[in-house]
Amino acid sequence: MKHETIPGATSAAVRSRLSAEGTEPVKSPYLQIENVWKTFGDFAALKGISLSIQEGEFVCFLGPSGCGKTTLLRAVAGLDLQTRGTIHQGGKDISVLPPSQRDYGIVFQSYALFPNLTIEKNVAFGLENTRRSKAEIAQRVAELLDLVGLASQARKYPAQLSGGQQQRIALARAIAISPGLLLLDEPLSALDAKVRVHLRHEIKNLQRKLGVTTIMVTHDQEEALAMADRIVVMNHGVIEQVGTPTEVYREPASLFVADFIGETNQFPAKVLSGGKVALTGTELACAPHGCATGTPVTAVIRPVDVIPHRDGTRTPGTSDAVATTDNLIDVDVREMEFLGGFWRTRLASPRFGDGLLVADFSINAVRRLDIAEGSAMSVELPRDRVLVFPERAA
């Protein structure tokens, strides 16, 4: 699967995976997006997006700014209608319905709390006008405030709360009407780092508790990896890959995904027969790929996948998969940078040409192997972690 680079095909593959893995019968998806396009004049912001989301799933749209993730969310919400294509929610065609006739709750980056209404009035906003009695509304509001842990703040105004608290109120307001779908548009981006980490945990728990199908748009890969059941990686208006967090991290479907999520070393290379690739000064064994012999490719390995060894020798028991001396390279440690949890090193070898290999080593490994700036050592690039992608289209 990871070598499929045709975006349209990816979701089909995911669908087959989903149906294959569960023991329960195949459910029809809760939200089905089919061949959705969005154009602004000559510019296409979405190019034939197809995607299915199961009931209760937490899906993240992830990508750099301008990739179309927010456009897709706004199409689902009916805020910016797609130019072509259909969207079904719970079996109902909602493609051209105005927002007020769809079934979702939404939370924006700006919280969009009504500043002149108290916290409880904000949460109750969607409950009024629905033939509920005052007592019912009050009870539901109390429940919701309890759920987000802000019951004591009911009488305050939004400006009197912190950003994280405001965002929790926005969330309570969105789920007050028990929507079938929860849309989160970069909900954590306006918060400072610590609050962000705390709140993403809370949102995830809340979503699990309620079982509400959720789509979150984010440009923060860490957030997506931590929260999503599945991640939809987008770029230039197409879906690059759909997969679980481990899938998109460990088995990126394209060079873009590999590059965008996590850190990579990238080397220009050429495919040799027998599955190996040739770099400027060396040959590397690599994971299986579908590229024809002789084609120019990019070989990718993540810094965390590089295994350190004492100079010239393989440390016993450190490499689990590969028993050969494949991809064992002698290097000089050029630079070391202490990043708190680990050391980032830049390693030089004639076999990389002028390039340096970036590798992250644990503090333990550095101490055990006496790694220091200027010292010599060996590193192993496990063959199943050396990924090969066709050269990026110009």
Add this chain to the structure above:
Amino acid sequence: MTAATLEIPRGRALRTRVSGDDLVKRGLMVVISLYLLVALAAPLYVLLSKSVSTYEFDLTAFELQRSDESATTWSEPKTVATLNEEVGSVITPDQLNTGSDGRLSLTDLYPDFSFRSPVMYRIRGTSDDAAYLVGSELHRGTEWLELDSNTFRRVVIRPSASLGLDNFVAYFSTPALAQSIANSVLMGVISTVLVISIAFGLAYALNRSCMPLKGFFRLVTTIPILVPSLLPGIALVYLFGNQGLLKGLMMGHSIYGPIGIVIGSVFFTLPHALLIISTALSVADQRHYEAAQSLRSSPWRTFWTVTVPGARYGIISAAFVVFTLVITDFGLPKVIGGQYNVLAVDIYKQVIGQQNFEMGAVVAVLLLVPAVAAFFVDSAIRKRQVALLSARSVPYQPKPDRGFDTACFVYCSAVALFILMMIGVCQFAATVKFWPYDLTPSLNNFRFDLMDGGGWGAYYNSIVMALLTAVFGTIIVFVGAYMVEKTDGFAAGRTLFQFLAMLPMAVPGMVLGLSFIFFFNDPANPFNAIYGTMAILVVSTVTHFYTVSHLTALTALNQMDREFEPVAASLKQPFHRLFFRVTVPVSLPAILDISIYLFVNAMTTVSAVVFLYSTQTQLASVAVLNMDDAGDIAPAAAMGMMIFYTNVAARLLHGIVSRLLLKRSQAWRQR
């Protein structure tokens, strides 16, 4: 990649199914657009077409026949032109040029005409368009109409209309009228230079010094906004007129004319210039001054290289605003201008004095040119000004400097004294018996019912008009701005609306008033019924002051989160609930500002309404003009002061209400 296979499917772009909410919103936008079309675009169009319409009697368009006394044998049919030649041109070529209401009797063509004679006449047109009246009955076409002598006496022919620039040619070939263009421009330039210099000094002192009484000076410099522009004219008459207190200071020059116009213009445009320049100076960045100081730049050099360039857009913008205000103002030159003709007074004289509407339209179009030009320059400058502001600027903090602060204080005191003196003189003159001969205090001058101009009724009318303008104007403006700012889709409609909303800024009040006459006084107009009523005064005033109110509302709405509407829609709440529960309460300060702005301006405006009031709807500001015209200068001053008191009271009330409302409903603003 598979880019080649990615192709958009054929077909039409999808469109959202229209919800009930959308229909309501679009309906509202259409209603308010129609308001602006009827109250602005259509009248202006009629005005423009009026200015290029010329009316001329076409003597070849009619044929006449006459019988003998037995009424049996008839003369050969002849055109009126031929008959006129035969009798030696009793209808002179001068008489042929006329206005739309021109009428020409035909009896002069027959020197022996007698209405008692049994002679019969026949008349017909030579084309289907030729129109003539028998009494008040309209006839048209090529059928012969037979009339006895007594009826023929009542026949008049109507002129035929054609398009052309003849009116403009006629205007420019009248030296006295063309001169008023030069006069207007001269007054505009001199006043602008003076006002900008004075206002810059004031703004500089208020923003960059540590002098005391800043609040007092700010308050005093807003006074001129609260009075009609006629009032400084009256004050100048009292101070420097023929019986003036300080006539000696004039050294033989007369205040009636350019000198009076310039001094009065400085008075009434000062607050406008001060507001703009003060804003420009207040956004100065402390860091620029610290940088200049660290580079050892002299204060003089810092002033010219940091201060002035920083405020230059404000200065240019203020200059255009002042220039437009001066050349389009009519009240002041009417009172103090004497024989010195300016464009704005020309319109008044042509229309009210001579009932020459076409010529009035020509002057109005001429007046529109600089106003529109100023508007475009100003909006271009505004766009560039935005780029100067940055969120990271550090506000400038002035440091005490004894000499400089004293100089600023003296300067501001002088300006404040000038303003207070102008108001004080009117106040004094209004409350004594007969200035300058009998200075015993008296309220005789407030017995308006004894004077021309509408009496106390005019004052009450003004209050009613100002209240209606404030209430309806605020509603129309705010709802309109909301539709522009917060509606999705319907982009073409919104763009058109935005253009219409900006247009009033470029239309001087006199021009608007005149165009209203042309448009609403036409019996064929379905809105004709509002002509001569309070409604037309309110409509014209709301339209006249639309743009500034619209911009205030837009700014307030712009600061509101764009996501409120999507959130409310996702919560299945209709837009009007969001509008009344959130949008209006949050915008309350701006709404109150708009209403007081409309109220104060409705109380003081003269230019548009002077053409539109009727005997039932006389207004206080117009009464000031009419009483001054009739020579009742002290009562005119008294009425002007009544307007001033009312506006001060309204301002105070606005301040108190704002504070109370903010305290109660805007508690959320405090943290």
